[in-house]
Amino acid sequence: MKKIMFYCQYLTGMGHLVRSTEIVKSLAERFQVYFINGGPIVEGFEIPKNVKSIFLPSLWLEKGKFQISEGCQSVEQVKEIRNNQLITAFDRIQPDCLITEFFPFGRHKLFFELLPLLEHVKSSSPETKIVSSIRDVIGRKTLNEESDIICKLINQYFDLILCHSDPSFQTFTDNFPRHQELRCEVKYTGFVAQSLEENLQKSQQLDIDVDKPFIVASVGGGRLGYGLLETIVESGKILAHKIPHNIHIFTGPFMPDSQFLSLQKAAANQKNIKLKKYTSQLAEYMKKAELSISLTGYNTTMNILRTGVRSIVAPIGHYSQDNEQLIRTKKLEKLGIVQVVDPNSLKANHLAAKIIESLNHKQIENYTNLFDLEGAQKTLNILEQFLGVSQASIIKNYQPSMIKY
Numbered sequence: 001m002k003k004i005m006f007y008c009q010y011l012t013g014m015g016h017l018v019r020s021t022e023i024v025k026s027l028a029e030r031f032q033v034y035f036i037n038g039g040p041i042v043e044g045f046e047i048p049k050n051v052k053s054i055f056l057p058s059l060w061l062e063k064g065k066f067q068i069s070e071g072c073q074s075v076e077q078v079k080e081i082r083n084n085q086l087i088t089a090f091d092r093i094q095p096d097c098l099i100t101e102f103f104p105f106g107r108h109k110l111f112f113e114l115l116p117l118l119e120h121v122k123s124s125s126p127e128t129k130i131v132s133s134i135r136d137v138i139g140r141k142t143l144n145e146e147s148d149i150i151c152k153l154i155n156q157y158f159d160l161i162l163c164h165s166d167p168s169f170q171t172f173t174d175n176f177p178r179h180q181e182l183r184c185e186v187k188y189t190g191f192v193a194q195s196l197e198e199n200l201q202k203s204q205q206l207d208i209d210v211d212k213p214f215i216v217a218s219v220g221g222g223r224l225g226y227g228l229l230e231t232i233v234e235s236g237k238i239l240a241h242k243i244p245h246n247i248h249i250f251t252g253p254f255m256p257d258s259q260f261l262s263l264q265k266a267a268a269n270q271k272n273i274k275l276k277k278y279t280s281q282l283a284e285y286m287k288k289a290e291l292s293i294s295l296t297g298y299n300t301t302m303n304i305l306r307t308g309v310r311s312i313v314a315p316i317g318h319y320s321q322d323n324e325q326l327i328r329t330k331k332l333e334k335l336g337i338v339q340v341v342d343p344n345s346l347k348a349n350h351l352a353a354k355i356i357e358s359l360n361h362k363q364i365e366n367y368t369n370l371f372d373l374e375g376a377q378k379t380l381n382i383l384e385q386f387l388g389v390s391q392a393s394i395i396k397n398y399q400p401s402m403i404k405y
Helices: 015-027 075-093 108-124 143-157 196-203 226-239 257-266 282-288 298-307 324-334 348-360 375-386
Strands: 003-008 032-037 052-055 059-062 065-068 097-101 129-134 160-163 185-188 214-218 246-250 273-276 291-294 311-313
Touching: 003 015, 003 075, 015 032, 015 097, 015 298, 015 375, 032 075, 059 075, 065 075, 075 108, 097 108, 108 129, 108 143, 129 375, 160 375, 196 282, 214 226, 214 282, 226 246, 226 257, 226 348, 246 282, 257 273, 282 298, 291 298, 291 348, 298 324, 311 348
Parallel strands: 003 032, 003 097, 032 052, 097 129, 129 160, 160 185, 214 246, 214 291, 246 273, 291 311
Antiparallel strands: 059 065
């Protein structure tokens, strides 16, 4: 069985972790997969049992600076440990393929460990294929000024780019204007969305009052979106007297404790609101919900597309760094899939009215079929062909669904 080493680092949210886990779950059907996890541990989040996990000392970003787990050494010492651990892991595993998630189109703060790793792979194991795995929208504001180094790195080290998008929604050309200068092939996998069929048994255990319609609210990892959740709690006071409902709020595992406690205090006397930090079953909640209120990160958007739930979104992102959520939101809104609230003018009265309007709004029929959502399986098929594992699952001339803007 051929071996794949998959490097994943999530620096602010957990979207990269969720998407990567869905991919490696599929890859493990035909490969021995080693999952390199460089981010903080998320309690309750499970890596598939047939995937071998290797945990680096955790690093993440707050206000642009690296953070490390309590009890660890200095940031510089953690960097050195991670660097050595990556190269040692590669030498021990001797993978047929190394996949770097989002690098080199992002993660340049991790040059300290990724550049030595890539150089080591090329010098010690030139037959190992190196693949870049990227989401639908790159969106980084520094992309143009970093394009020289991106082109150089791709052409020097990489053999393939996997773009986890349906190109009828967002193309690699949209993302990277200098695409023609890259010498490796780009393959579209379609969107990587969770399979709800696998979780039907779990969905029977959801904490839902079946006698009332319910609304689910989420903000990804939780380092962004506090203002939206605060407004939802305030809106709940208004909605309690207008419509029968329950609101399930998931703050995300990385929301600061002070913010979580503040929301908890604000919602303490509101029987229509349930507040939790995290659920691994968000897609199942969204499937059963009358309405979802969220940001427009990649994985939440995939849940919207997969479940067909009515959705209100607030594109809250690191606007000083990227336009990812703005780009994705505008396209979703143009298709009529979501209703948008301006994150800069969140008011409880306005949001309550928007919620009532959305609940009365007729849903678009069959928009769950607009896009290819089988990106994890197609990633497996593409890598089977690319690494010469099987001739039975070759994808030829992948034709995306055609949507005109």
